[in-house]
Amino acid sequence: MLKSLKVKSALLSIIFLVILLGIWEGANQAPTDTKPLTEYEMLMGGASQEARVPPPSEVIELGFKELSDPFYDAGPNDKGIGIQLGYSIYRVMVGFLLAAAIAIPIGFLIGMSPLMYNALNPFIQVLRPISPLAWMPLALFIIKDSEISAIFVIFICSIWPMLINTAFGVANVRKDWINVARTHQLSPLQTAMQVILPAAAPTILTGMRISIGIAWLVIVAAEMLVGGTGIGYYVWNEWNNLDLASVIFSIFMIGVIGMLLDMMLAYAARWVTYQE
Amino acid sequence: MKHHFLQIENLKKSYPGPDKDSELVIFENANFTIDKGEFVCVIGHSGCGKSTILNILAGLDEASDGIVIMDGKEISGPSLERGVVFQNYSLLPWRTALQNVTFGVQARWPEWSKDKVQEHSLRFLELVGLKGAEDRKPSQLSGGMRQRVSIARAFATQPQLLLMDEPFGALDALTRGVIQEELIKIWEESKQTVFMITHDVDEAILLADRILLMTNGPKARIAESVKVSIPRPRKRTEIIHHQDYYKIRNHLVDFLVDRSKQDITVLNPKDASPKIIDLAS
Ligand SMILES: Nc1ncnc2c1ncn2[C@@H]1O[C@H](COP(=O)(O)OP(=O)(O)O)[C@@H](O)[C@H]1O
Numbered sequence: 001m002l003k004s005l006k007v008k009s010a011l012l013s014i015i016f017l018v019i020l021l022g023i024w025e026g027a028n029q030a031p032t033d034t035k036p037l038t039e040y041e042m043l044m045g046g047a048s049q050e051a052r053v054p055p056p057s058e059v060i061e062l063g064f065k066e067l068s069d070p071f072y073d074a075g076p077n078d079k080g081i082g083i084q085l086g087y088s089i090y091r092v093m094v095g096f097l098l099a100a101a102i103a104i105p106i107g108f109l110i111g112m113s114p115l116m117y118n119a120l121n122p123f124i125q126v127l128r129p130i131s132p133l134a135w136m137p138l139a140l141f142i143i144k145d146s147e148i149s150a151i152f153v154i155f156i157c158s159i160w161p162m163l164i165n166t167a168f169g170v171a172n173v174r175k176d177w178i179n180v181a182r183t184h185q186l187s188p189l190q191t192a193m194q195v196i197l198p199a200a201a202p203t204i205l206t207g208m209r210i211s212i213g214i215a216w217l218v219i220v221a222a223e224m225l226v227g228g229t230g231i232g233y234y235v236w237n238e239w240n241n242l243d244l245a246s247v248i249f250s251i252f253m254i255g256v257i258g259m260l261l262d263m264m265l266a267y268a269a270r271w272v273t274y275q276e
Numbered sequence: 277m278k279h280h281f282l283q284i285e286n287l288k289k290s291y292p293g294p295d296k297d298s299e300l301v302i303f304e305n306a307n308f309t310i311d312k313g314e315f316v317c318v319i320g321h322s323g324c325g326k327s328t329i330l331n332i333l334a335g336l337d338e339a340s341d342g343i344v345i346m347d348g349k350e351i352s353g354p355s356l357e358r359g360v361v362f363q364n365y366s367l368l369p370w371r372t373a374l375q376n377v378t379f380g381v382q383a384r385w386p387e388w389s390k391d392k393v394q395e396h397s398l399r400f401l402e403l404v405g406l407k408g409a410e411d412r413k414p415s416q417l418s419g420g421m422r423q424r425v426s427i428a429r430a431f432a433t434q435p436q437l438l439l440m441d442e443p444f445g446a447l448d449a450l451t452r453g454v455i456q457e458e459l460i461k462i463w464e465e466s467k468q469t470v471f472m473i474t475h476d477v478d479e480a481i482l483l484a485d486r487i488l489l490m491t492n493g494p495k496a497r498i499a500e501s502v503k504v505s506i507p508r509p510r511k512r513t514e515i516i517h518h519q520d521y522y523k524i525r526n527h528l529v530d531f532l533v534d535r536s537k538q539d540i541t542v543l544n545p546k547d548a549s550p551k552i553i554d555l556a557s
């Protein structure tokens with residue numbers, strides 16, 4: 001029964017995909033021009049054809065070509081999609097891990113101490129709603145390095161969900177479990193590591209999952225701003241080249257990598273989840 | 277004056293009352309003693325402050341007045357010398373049954389090797405009949421099995437005083453009977469000093485050397501100390517035939533039904549020890 005449900009839903013997904021691609025392909029048939037090309041159109045090399053959104057067949061064909069050699073490097077404006085994605089993943093990872101290294105300990109502190117919670121809460125409430133990209137000019141001015149500025153923007157947008165979830169998870173560890181630690185005379189550090197951390201881990205991991213999702217959203221925009229390398233820059237560059245098939249393929253790849261990053265943390269979450 | 281292992285003197289717990297300067301006294305002038313190796317049960321109506329007393333003994337709660345002296349020293353804060361079995365088991369759900377026991381053993385003897393910790397913990401899991409279930413998480417265990425793990429964890433750390441707050445309150449009667457017998461077995465082997473709260477009169481008679489009776493709150497008091505004059509080893513099926521059994525049982529039920537409501541006024545409450553009752557014939 002369960003298995004047949006899985007098979008059915010997979011089948012349905014494929015049907016939806018085929019319909020979607022079919023409509024897209026059908027709507028994109030090159031217009032059968034009866035009129036001869038004007039002189040201007042001839043000059044532009046049949047611009048009316050170039051400007052249409054490429055059909056899926058074209059995108060898929062390009063995708064195969066790109067993925068067959070994803071890591072070629074032929075100068076600053078011509079790198080394989082693998083290299084561009086690699087840059088973006090690298091920046092997201094560095095910014096995200098730095099944020100985790102700071103957000104989780106501070107989250108612990110806030111969660112364990114009502115004093116710290118009340119003292120730091122106003123800062124968090126004001127800083128959290130700021131669009132991470134709003135930091136970019138300031139980052140560029142202070143850091144004077146576009147690479148590090150991009151990482152900084154990732155850092156700043158990843159920090160909040162992890163900080164808030166860690167604090168919430170730590171503050172809501174069941175009193176009974178804390179009492180178990182107390183009656184066993186655990187030191188504060190032992191209590192944190194052996195009781196609070198495992199108890200709050202699922203909530204912390206949820207925060208990490210939200211953070212990496214946001215970081216992946218933000219890196220594309222940040223790279224469009226700072227340029228140079230990365231998938232965000234690549235998309236923008238292909239748009240300037242009017243290579244829409246590449247744009248669409250890149251969009252698809254952004255989605256795939258985002259999904260993989262999320263799956264990675266979802267998998268990690270399975271290790272720390274417990275049933276009460 | 278005789279030196280007792282545990283001395284509770286003029287213990288009082290109150291909370292701030294509804295209006296300023298007033299206080300809500302849960303219990304006061306609680307005086308009692310427990311000797312080494314004794315098994316003492318406390319019975320009283322719900323809300324009279326039994327758990328509060330136990331939490332003060334555990335060091336998890338603070339008394340408003342009075343002191344607790346264990347082995348000649350006043351207690352302050354929790355200690356591994358005072359193990360606790362909570363009513364809701366309080367197992368760590370991300371640890372297996374065995375790991376929940378090793379948690380306590382490791383805390384108690386940090387210098388022990390991993391193997392020794394493991395072996396010691398397994399022995400206590402076996403004592404409560406959980407051999408074979410050691411790798412299961414609490415969520416995969418029944419209520420009775422969880423409480424066994426909790427008991428194993430407490431006994432394995434071999435505290436000088438074991439505190440149990442209605443440990444079988446959430447279990448069905450059949451399971452309770454089985455675990456009670458296991459508790460007797462493990463207690464007889466370890467000769468642990470036990471302070472246990474229960475609301476089950478038969479359970480108290482089966483397990484205890486002495487039963488403390490608490491009046492209703494607010495301003496509850498420990499009014500009587502009833503000696504259980506039935507020889508050990510005791511078995512649930514056999515003690516009911518002992519000549520003192522119904523005398524004791526009736527006395528306890530009587531107290532709970534009638535006398536617990538009475539406002540027992542004492543002349544000098546400061547050194548009011550519970551009235552000692554010995555019904556042995
Ligand atoms: N924070 C508190 N403020 C006021 N009253 C409290 C507080 N905590 C517990 N109490 C009261 O203390 C009394 C004793 O509680 P407890 O020790 O749990 O009783 P028992 O275990 O005998 O059922 C209860 O009547 C409860 O309402």
Ligand SMILES: [Mg+2]
Nearest residue numbers: 326327328441
């Ligand atoms: Mg209680």
